[in-house]
Amino acid sequence: MSYCFLNGKILPVSEAKVGIFDIGILRGFGIYEAMTTFNNKIFMFEDHVRRFRKSAEFLHVTVPNTDKEIEKVIYELLEKNQLQDKRANIKLILTGGEAVDGINFDPTTPTFYIFVEECRVLGPGYYENGANLLVHEYLRQYPEYKTTNYITAVSLQKDRKVAGAIEILYTCQGAVLECSTSNFFIVKDGKLITAKDNILRGVTRNVTIDLARKFGFEVEERAVSVVEMYEADECFLTSSFKDIVPIVKVDNRSIGNGEVGKITKRLIGIFTDFASTY
Amino acid sequence: MSYCFLNGKILPVSEAKVGIFDIGILRGFGIYEAMTTFNNKIFMFEDHVRRFRKSAEFLHVTVPNTDKEIEKVIYELLEKNQLQDKRANIKLILTGGEAVDGINFDPTTPTFYIFVEECRVLGPGYYENGANLLVHEYLRQYPEYKTTNYITAVSLQKDRKVAGAIEILYTCQGAVLECSTSNFFIVKDGKLITAKDNILRGVTRNVTIDLARKFGFEVEERAVSVVEMYEADECFLTSSFKDIVPIVKVDNRSIGNGEVGKITKRLIGIFTDFASTY
Numbered sequence: 001m002s003y004c005f006l007n008g009k010i011l012p013v014s015e016a017k018v019g020i021f022d023i024g025i026l027r028g029f030g031i032y033e034a035m036t037t038f039n040n041k042i043f044m045f046e047d048h049v050r051r052f053r054k055s056a057e058f059l060h061v062t063v064p065n066t067d068k069e070i071e072k073v074i075y076e077l078l079e080k081n082q083l084q085d086k087r088a089n090i091k092l093i094l095t096g097g098e099a100v101d102g103i104n105f106d107p108t109t110p111t112f113y114i115f116v117e118e119c120r121v122l123g124p125g126y127y128e129n130g131a132n133l134l135v136h137e138y139l140r141q142y143p144e145y146k147t148t149n150y151i152t153a154v155s156l157q158k159d160r161k162v163a164g165a166i167e168i169l170y171t172c173q174g175a176v177l178e179c180s181t182s183n184f185f186i187v188k189d190g191k192l193i194t195a196k197d198n199i200l201r202g203v204t205r206n207v208t209i210d211l212a213r214k215f216g217f218e219v220e221e222r223a224v225s226v227v228e229m230y231e232a233d234e235c236f237l238t239s240s241f242k243d244i245v246p247i248v249k250v251d252n253r254s255i256g257n258g259e260v261g262k263i264t265k266r267l268i269g270i271f272t273d274f275a276s277t278y
Numbered sequence: 279m280s281y282c283f284l285n286g287k288i289l290p291v292s293e294a295k296v297g298i299f300d301i302g303i304l305r306g307f308g309i310y311e312a313m314t315t316f317n318n319k320i321f322m323f324e325d326h327v328r329r330f331r332k333s334a335e336f337l338h339v340t341v342p343n344t345d346k347e348i349e350k351v352i353y354e355l356l357e358k359n360q361l362q363d364k365r366a367n368i369k370l371i372l373t374g375g376e377a378v379d380g381i382n383f384d385p386t387t388p389t390f391y392i393f394v395e396e397c398r399v400l401g402p403g404y405y406e407n408g409a410n411l412l413v414h415e416y417l418r419q420y421p422e423y424k425t426t427n428y429i430t431a432v433s434l435q436k437d438r439k440v441a442g443a444i445e446i447l448y449t450c451q452g453a454v455l456e457c458s459t460s461n462f463f464i465v466k467d468g469k470l471i472t473a474k475d476n477i478l479r480g481v482t483r484n485v486t487i488d489l490a491r492k493f494g495f496e497v498e499e500r501a502v503s504v505v506e507m508y509e510a511d512e513c514f515l516t517s518s519f520k521d522i523v524p525i526v527k528v529d530n531r532s533i534g535n536g537e538v539g540k541i542t543k544r545l546i547g548i549f550t551d552f553a554s555t556y
Contacts, residue, residue, distance in 0.1 A: 004298060006298065013298070013299075016297070016298045017295030017296060017297060017298065018295060018296050018297075018298060018300070018303060019294070019295060019296075020282060020284065020291070020294045020295065020296060020371070020391050020393065021291075021393075022296070022303065023432065024303045025296060025300065025302045025303045025308065025371065025373065025426065026310070026369075026371065026426065027426060027427075027428035027429070027431070027432050028306030028308070028425070028426040028427045028428060028429060029428065029429055029432045030303065030306070032304070059429075059433065060433070060436075091304075091380075093298070093303065093304065095303065096432065101398070102369075103428065103431060103432055103435060103458075103459070104432070104435050105432065113298050115298065115299075120379070141419065141429070141430070142429070147306070147429055148303065148304065148305060148306040149305075149306045149427050149429060150305035150306060150307065150381065151305070151306060151307055151337075151419070151420070151425055151427060152419070153305070153381060154301065154305050154307045154374065154381055154382070154383065155337065155338070157381060157382050158338075180381075181381070
């Protein structure tokens with residue numbers, strides 16, 4: 001039996017339900033957070049929970065638990081779901097709770113739940129041979145906050161699969177932004193470049209930047225053009241559930257020599273070392 | 279006790295729950311429809327259900343019931359909730375059902391529910407004295423479909439109340455579009471003008487246009503500028519739950535002479551006659 005946390009209680013997933021008047025479903029009014037574990041430790045918990053609170057503040061919804069309580073609940077869930085010795089993914093959802101008059105909410109009575117799942121690790125082929133991205137012109141509405149508005153991402157999953165792509169890359173007016181649930185980097189002349197604005201700054205993105213700088217790489221956070229991307233030496237994406245994934249094609253057009261880049265390989269090694277001793 | 283319809287069954291609202299993995303809550307992936315009754319008849323049912331199906335097709339989610347079944351369920355709900363002799367509001371929600379791998383869905387196993395409520399009619403003051411609107415620069419992402427993405431509308435409710443406004447008027451790059459859950463018209467030199475594109479074409483909007491033309495008014499559906507709005511003789515909004523509401527101020531700036539316009543009054547009369555004999 002699987003267990004989750006809902007509004008203060010740990011209970012079987014099969015009993016965890018949300019009322020039909022929840023503003024998270026009626027009006028899509030909610031936020032989301034995704035974390036992972038390494039060695040049975042929540043990876044970068046403080047960074048994730050800080051971002052979660054930032055998103056909650058943006059919607060003016062109260063997070064009903066302290067950081068310590070959230071952390072404790074997650075460890076309890078990992079244990080109850082026998083995920084201590086496996087890599088696990090953790091998801092947090094917070095909505096405005098029951099809708100008032102159809103479109104209002106009481107910020108003090110949110111719906112808050114947490115669930116954990118075994119991490120579906122990508123096949124090693126992706127890390128060894130690299131992956132393809134599908135390009136879509138789209139600027140998320142509130143990109144710096146992790147709201148539950150993923151209508152575009154969900155709608156494009158079919159096209160993504162048909163294209164044999166691992167992710168959808170959002171571009172806007174000639175600029176490369178982010179993927180639907182990941183961040184995106186290019187490498188040019190030994191330098192890492194990644195978008196700074198109009199994106200969700202992912203925790204794995206930030207860790208990758210910090211590690212890269214620590215190991216002597218130059219990193220620029222700035223607008224990246226579509227032209228620069230196609231002329232890059234290497235590309236990769238970062239995500240809490242996928243770590244660092246080499247990208248060798250975008251819309252089936254090869255990047256660099258079409259093989260996994262040396263710097264990307266080096267960064268995967270650095271990240272793996274960091275995560276494995278976390 | 280209140281009753282609703284959920285996935286094929288009529289059941290008490292207190293027992294109507296949605297699973298925590300529903301993609302409608304996890305990813306905001308759902309659509310919405312709102313109808314009202316006059317004289318215990320669903321107003322313009324065919325138009326509403328057609329739009330509902332259009333929105334469902336956009337998301338590639340199957341509507342699990344026929345139009346006839348939906349109509350029958352609504353009348354059963356009106357009876358079971360003792361709303362036959364009252365004006366009632368009806369809401370339909372359709373989501374992609376349980377999420378698969380976190381971001382996919384099975385189009386054939388949606389979550390579909392319907393609930394009814396007594397219509398909270400606006401005080402007569404609004405119809406006699408007119409109302410104020412709060413302006414917000416915003417273009418909805420898929421304006422022609424009624425998705426459940428109302429993050430902006432929900433977030434602005436506090437500001438709307440502080441401003442003493444009845445609704446939020448969305449403008450985009452100098453154009454007047456629509457209100458958060460209504461359509462918007464201006465009247466100039468006896469002519470009705472309302473936005474045609476980048477809006478949800480409301481059923482009450484369409485009825486108003488048809489009735490106005492039938493009664494000899496000229497109606498233009500085209501882009502409306504913010505300047506035109508402030509120079510209009512009259513303004514009003516249309517909505518399934520509010521009918522036609524005179525707007526005498528926008529961002530607290532008077533429209534025309536700041537009183538309810540003659541043509542607006544006439545249209546309210548025409549609409550009321552039409553609805554009362556529906």
